[in-house]
Amino acid sequence: xxxxxxxxxxxxxxxxxxxxxxxxxxxxxxxxxxxxxxxxxxxxxxxxxxxxxxxxxxxxxxxxxxxxxxxxxxxxxxxxxxxxxxxxxxxxxxxxxxxxxxxxxxxxxxxxxxxxxxxxxxxxxxxxxxxxxx
Numbered sequence: 001x002x003x004x005x006x007x008x009x010x011x012x013x014x015x016x017x018x019x020x021x022x023x024x025x026x027x028x029x030x031x032x033x034x035x036x037x038x039x040x041x042x043x044x045x046x047x048x049x050x051x052x053x054x055x056x057x058x059x060x061x062x063x064x065x066x067x068x069x070x071x072x073x074x075x076x077x078x079x080x081x082x083x084x085x086x087x088x089x090x091x092x093x094x095x096x097x098x099x100x101x102x103x104x105x106x107x108x109x110x111x112x113x114x115x116x117x118x119x120x121x122x123x124x125x126x127x128x129x130x131x132x133x134x
Contacts, residue, residue, distance in 0.1 A: 001117045002043065005029045006036045006050040006062060007078070012102065016049065019106035020113060033058040040065050047074045047117035049109065051102070052089070060092065067095045074116035076109070078102050 003025045007013035013029045020027045028043070030036050032054070039045075040062070048066050052059050066073050075095045080102040089099045097116040100109065 001025045001047065001114070002045045003027045003047045003049065003113055003117065004036065004039055004043075004045045004066075006031075006033070006048070006054070006059070008032065008051065008054045008057070009102075015106055016109055020110055023110045023114065025110075025113065025117075033062045036062045037065060040069055044070060045073060046070075047076065047113045048095075049076045049078065049113060051078045052099075053079045053102075063093045063095070067093070071095075074113070074119065076100065076112055076116065078104070 001024070003020055005013050005016055005020075005027060007016065007029065008031045010031065013031065017027045017029045028039050028045075030039055036050070045066070048063070050059060050063060063075055066075060073095055074097045075093055077089055077093065077096055077099045078101070079099060090096050098112050100112070
């Protein structure tokens with residue numbers, strides 16, 4: 001599974017990256033929206049972990065690009081505040097599969113990424129899942 005992490009806090013991003021790699025994922029970590037856009041234009045990802053509270057960043061544009069280029073991508077949003085506790089993030093980012101706090105345990109994040117990222121690999125043809133990909 002290919003995962004892109006967009007997190008400006010280097011330590012947090014590195015911890016998540018190493019943990020996901022130990023779980024078997026191939027992970028890229030970038031610290032801003034420009035690098036995220038470049039990564040999305042150069043490589044296909046199954047999951048995107050994105051800090052939506054990053055300063056000076058076009059995070060919604062990144063998530064829009066990810067959903068446009070890869071309609072099945074699973075997006076896990078991370079925030080330190082409670083601004084999106086009303087569920088509005090799911091209206092703003094159609095591919096959002098979860099909104100978690102920045103203090104999420106790496107094991108919990110890895111479980112979410114694995115679950116939703118693997119589901120994004122499934123293709124549906126005529127309403128019937130392609131079982132060969134499951």
